[in-house]
Amino acid sequence: MTTLAQAQQDVNKLSKKPNNDNLLFLYAHYKQATAGDVSGKRPGMLEVIDRMKFDAWTKIKGMSKADAEAKYIAKVEALLKADGK
16 A cells, blocks of 8 residues: 555656646545645735645645645546556
């Protein structure tokens, strides 16, 4: 069984960087799995990347840490498989 830490290392073995949708998915699910629900204020309009990350994390608010971890690991495994690893 792959752990969250192992999946986090494995994602760096991909031959190319995942697209933005996949990166946001990974970010949000990792944060949910490690920190729980999003907190704090939504970043301002000029902080585009931080705002996109915040919004992605907000979309999965309420998901359990275990579910978020499982989805993160499954996404990493799918990306590795698509990459031929």
